[in-house]
Amino acid sequence: MVKPTRVTNRIRALRFAHGEMTQAELAERIGVTRQTVIAIEQGRYSPSLELAFRIARVFNVPLDAVFQYPDDNEESS
Amino acid sequence: MTHDEKRTWIRLIASVVAYGVYVAIILGRADGRPLPDVPYATALVLTVVGAIVASVVVETVLGVLNPRASRARDVRDREIARLGDHIGQSFVVIGAVAGMLMAMVEWEPFWIANVIYLCFALSAVLGGVAKIVMYRRSLPQW
Numbered sequence: 001m002v003k004p005t006r007v008t009n010r011i012r013a014l015r016f017a018h019g020e021m022t023q024a025e026l027a028e029r030i031g032v033t034r035q036t037v038i039a040i041e042q043g044r045y046s047p048s049l050e051l052a053f054r055i056a057r058v059f060n061v062p063l064d065a066v067f068q069y070p071d072d073n074e075e076s077s
Numbered sequence: 078m079t080h081d082e083k084r085t086w087i088r089l090i091a092s093v094v095a096y097g098v099y100v101a102i103i104l105g106r107a108d109g110r111p112l113p114d115v116p117y118a119t120a121l122v123l124t125v126v127g128a129i130v131a132s133v134v135v136e137t138v139l140g141v142l143n144p145r146a147s148r149a150r151d152v153r154d155r156e157i158a159r160l161g162d163h164i165g166q167s168f169v170v171i172g173a174v175a176g177m178l179m180a181m182v183e184w185e186p187f188w189i190a191n192v193i194y195l196c197f198a199l200s201a202v203l204g205g206v207a208k209i210v211m212y213r214r215s216l217p218q219w
Binding site for chain 2: 005031032033034035036039043044045046047048051
């Protein structure tokens with residue numbers, strides 16, 4: 001069964017908090033295309049664990065400050 | 078739009094146009110006679126080769142017109158390419174099995190060649206459409 005991703009992220013907020021970093025700058029630093037950064041920000045693409053860590057490292061924050069995954073209680077409420 | 082997405086669009090359009098041209102040529106040549114009597118081999122080969130050449134030429138021309146466009150390819154491009162090809166390959170298998178069965182029961186070579194070509198075209202279209210959908214929407218989460 002094909003399901004939309006439940007992973008959400010704060011990349012856009014983190015970019016603005018880090019000197020209004022552009023999507024192109026972030027893309028270059030993590031080694032992907034700008035379109036991939038856009039897709040991740042919009043929740044249309046779930047990055048690999050390695051790519052997720054690279055994003056978190058750019059912002060110097062832990063992984064769960066960038067990506068969130070709702071638990072079952074949150075989902076049912 | 079990434080370089081790979083552009084290539085996907087070009088190849089999808091080239092496949093559809095080439096197959097459309099081929100069908101138009103065959104139906105035009107038929108002119109009321111049975112289809113197996115229509116000469117098809119040259120048109121088939123030329124449209125297949127034409128689609129490949131046209132794709133390369135359009136990609137090259139676009140590259141020359143916009144030399145600063147990024148040609149980068151990343152993990153998402155590779156995932157989409159792999160899944161799109163996987164989806165399209167189903168029709169290659171169907172075409173190969175259909176061609177084999179038709180040869181075993183001694184169908185006209187016209188029908189064998191055309192069923193295989195149709196399945197190749199459907200494979201290209203299905204794979205291309207799947208890639209475009211994944212680029213525009215999202216990769217499926219299983």
